[in-house]
Amino acid sequence: MTSTDTPATTRSGVSGPPVRRRRKKFSFDRVSFFVVFLGIPVVGYLIFVIWPFLQAFYYSLTDWSGFSPDMNFIGLKNYVNLFQDSIFLKAVGNSVTLLIVLPFVTLVIAMAFASIIVLGGPSNGPIRGLKASSLYRVVSFFPYVIPAIVIAIIWSFVYDPSAGLLNGILQSLGGNWANSFAWLGNPRTALVSVIFVIVWGLVGFYMVLFIASIKGVPAEIYEAARIDGAGRFRTAISITVPLIRDNIQTAYIYMGILALDAFVYMAGLEAGGGPGNSTLVISQRLFTTAFTKGQFGYASAMGVTLALITLLFAAVVFAVNRLTGGTNEVSE
Amino acid sequence: MKTFRKGIAMSMKDKQIERRTFFRGAAVAAIMIPLSGTLASCATSGGGDSSTGKKSKNNPFGVAANSTTDAVIFKGGYGIAYAQFAGKQVSKLQKGSTVKVTAQTNIAQTLQPRFVAGNPPDVIDNSGANLIGINTIRGQLEDLTDVINADNYEGKKISDTLYAGVTKPGTFDGKFVQLNYVLTVYALWHSESLFKQNGWTVPTTWDEMYELGTKAKAAGKYLFTWGKEAATYYQTLAISSAIKEGGDEVRLALDNLEAGCWSKDAVQQVFTAMKKIIDAGYVKPGGAGTQFTAAQAQWSDDEEAILYPSGSWIENEMKTQTKSGFTMTGTPEPTVTKNSKFPAAALHSTAGEGYIVPSQGKNVAGGKEFLRAMLSKDAAVNFAKSTLSSTIVKDTIPEDGFGSTALVSQVKMLADAGTNVFSWNFVDLYGMNTDQLVVWNTFLSGVPPSPSSRARCRRSPTRCATTTR
Structure with missing residues (x-):
């Protein structure tokens, strides 16, 4: 790079003022700035993000076993098989269910908590939260501090049919049916049980995120609303949500990506895909296909499909936000 | 993250x-980043540059002087101390050569890049939940026939010291590529003392099994218990039982995944008998949500269930969670009728813990030498003693089984079975266990009642009877 700007400097020395601006353009400072802050990140991005993605796409068109350098190009056969693979389709169904339920439930609860903590205080005097709001804020953040895999393992003990905390409590409250009831082993309760754990683990984080954004809204707006006679619920729906909608959109997309993955939680709670595959998710199926079945080509096709679903989800969230009157431009 | x-x-x-x-x-794709650079180069690299030394009587594979053997050992129930012991035996005999034993729990994930790069270890214990499906790599492995044709460290030909048929599970299309080191006997396990105390006998047919279930229930116990990751132990039990009933015809049909193999009479009879036991409530409910070692402890520690179908690793696995005075004893799996094709003493036994030597390894001779040491008397006895399990090497277990009743019963079962020993391969060969676990968890759960329907049962038992049928 430095070699290219040397000729530029010599030429500009001869040509005078108009070219001087050009010299400034290619000065060492400027070029090195671009190299360091644009060139290197772009190269890194290409090598570590785009290139592996293209590779995965290529592998998805082969019958690669994953354990040898040999593979045959088989076109779109993997994709054709994918859409006739009832277990994979079941996994897609479960992932999509998580995608619909998880962000919505988590964010509604997080939003409710955040509103109560920041705005739920007495209705006279300045706008403020509950008395011990800072304590609640800290306590509800606790689950987020614990790594996901630990959360999953702890909850699998809680859900244990014979010795678990949950069935113990239910039985002491007189629920005899809870004796040996397998929360994670019954197709009707498995997915709900898993969803509860994920929500429990993440509500605190999104609550803190929303608290920060609500605090960014000028208090005068809330005061004005109160003077106009708006109740707390009305304030939350008509004032808070529209004013922090960018944060909600971001949170929605991240929650959605997590829901589409969910691998860690599933590995701890339902490593085998759950009863009747009722909690099997795409990432789990991908993992078994690649490593225990030795079908890396087929697994790559699953990865590409998962990527497409993720992109589609992000597009839908952006579109919904735009159609409902939100700013499309991201606040920088 | x-x-x-x-x-x-x-x-x-x-x-x-x-x-x-x-x-x-x-x-x-991210997994593959490290591979991209190596893909091109591996066509040229390979086993050709494997260094060898001079072959001699004490060095039949020609291990190069002062060489290192890279051994990756699955660290599971057996630990890796036994492999380190064998490694020391190698360095004792091959002066200057060492064996570097590395413990690993995820064999497939960690070794996959090394296989693609053409740089695999010299010898691998391909075992555990994350083993490499042998079908995917068998073309890249050494034929190990020369290992068992060599003499062991005591000067005896190795193949003469092994139990019969132990090379079968590792032989594919006539090539012996995987040496399964540990002899596993599949059986129904129980506590002899508990059975004596209650005057029970171990059933030999499924009808007797049902009767025992009734007696156990009267004593406030269950017949069986299961855990979600090990639900297919009951598939193993069912297949064994069906093979004993219907003979080799059933075994071959299943092993070749013939159309309609699961509908054979013997198989269906076993399933029906099991279903009867499940519906009678003799299986402890909730297994589909129970971690498998917790379920096994319900049998070995709490004695809530009285029988458990498993391989002979069970004693070592539950060592710390077995009630004192629990005299763990194995008996062969039941048949359907008294006049089954195989006798009642017939046994499902195979060798597990598969050792492989990749052809592209840097020190193939070292890998083979390591296996030769493992198959020699000192290392085999050391293994049996420290893990209370038998290797495929005969005569390594004393009369008292190192004080283990399970090991004694294992030797007895093998002696009783004689040549009536069988096994099958299809579940591991095609990596079917994950998919079959789903089916077996559902089957063993019976008709899963939801909390609400159970609550309904308490309110009006008559309505409950109609809804669950």
Whole structure:
């Protein structure tokens, strides 16, 4: 790079003022700035993000076993098989269910908590939260501090049919049916049980995120609303949500990506895909296909499909936000 | 990882999303980054440059002087101390040569890049939940026939010291590529003292099994218990029982996955008998949500269930969770009728813990030499003693089974069975266990009652009877 700007400097020395601006353009400072802050990140991005993605796409068109350098190009056969693979389709169904339920439930609860903590205080005097709001804020953040895999393992003990905390409590409250009831082993309760754990683990984080954004809204707006006679619920729906909608959109997309993955939680709670595959998710199926079945080509096709679903989800969230009157431009 | 993602979320916001979705979607691709550079080069690298020394009587494979053997050993129930012991035996005989024993729990994930790069270890214990499906790599492995044709460290030909048929599970299309080191006997396990105390006998047919279930229930116990990751132990039990009933015809049909093999009479009879036991409530409910070692402890520690079908590793696995005075004893799996094709003493036994030597390894001779040491008397006895399990080497277990009743019963079962020993391969060969676990968890659960329907039962038992049928 430095070699290219040397000729530029010599030429500009001869040509005078108009070219001087050009010299400034290619000065060492400027070029090195671009190299360091644009060139290197772009190269890194290409090598570590785009290139592996293209590779995965290529592998998805082969019958690669994953354990040898040999593979045959088989076109779109993997994709054709994918859409006739009832277990994979079941996994897609479960992932999509998580995608619909998880962000919505988590964010509604997080939003409710955040509103109560920041705005739920007495209705006279300045706008403020509950008395011990800072304590609640800290306590509800606790689950987020614990790594996901630990959360999953702890909850699998809680859900244990014979010795678990949950069935113990239910039985002491007189629920005899809870004796040996397998929360994670019954197709009707498995997915709900898993969803509860994920929500429990993440509500605190999104609550803190929303608290920060609500605090960014000028208090005068809330005061004005109160003077106009708006109740707390009305304030939350008509004032808070529209004013922090960018944060909600971001949170929605991240929650959605997590829901589409969910691998860690599933590995701890339902490593085998759950009863009747009722909690099997795409990432789990991908993992078994690649490593225990030795079908890396087929697994790559699953990865590409998962990527497409993720992109589609992000597009839908952006579109919904735009159609409902939100700013499309991201606040920088 | 999680915190890292969130960190980006906070600071960079939506601009990053597209990049991140790509990144996520390319999860598989990310695994392959380290491979991309090596893909091209592996065609040229390979086993050809494997260094060898001079072959002699004490060095039948020609291990190069002062060489190192790279051994990757699955660290599971047996630990890796036995492999380190064998490694020391090698360095004793081959002066200057050492064996570097590395413990590993995820064999497939960690060794996959090394296989693709043409740089695999010299010898691998391909075992555990994350083993490499042998079908995917068998073309890249050494034929180990020369290992068992060599003499052991005591000067005896190795093949003469092994139990019969132990090379069968590792032989594919006539090539012996996987040496399964540990002899596993599959059986129904119980506590002899508990059975004596209650005057029970171990059933030899499924009808007797049902009767025992009734007696156990009267004593407030269950017949069986299961855990979600080990539900297919009952499939193993069912297949064994069906093979004993219907003979080799059933075994071959299943092993070759012939159309309609699961509908054979013998197989269906066993399933029906099991279904009767499940419906009678003799299987402890909730197994589909129970971790398998917790379920096994319900049998070995709490004695809530009285029988458990498993391989002979069970004693070692439950060592710390076995009630004192629990005289663990194995008996062969039941048949359907008294006049079954195989006798009642027939046994499902095979060798497990598969050792492989990749042809592309840097020190193939060293890998083979390591296996020769493992198959020699000292290492085999050391293994039996420290893990209370038998290797495929005969006569390594004393009369008292090192004080283990399970090991004594194992030797007795093998002696009683004589040549009536059988096994099958299809579940592991095609990596079917994950899919079959789903089916077996559902089957063993019976008709899963939801909390609400159970609550209904308490309110009006008559209505409950109609809804669950």
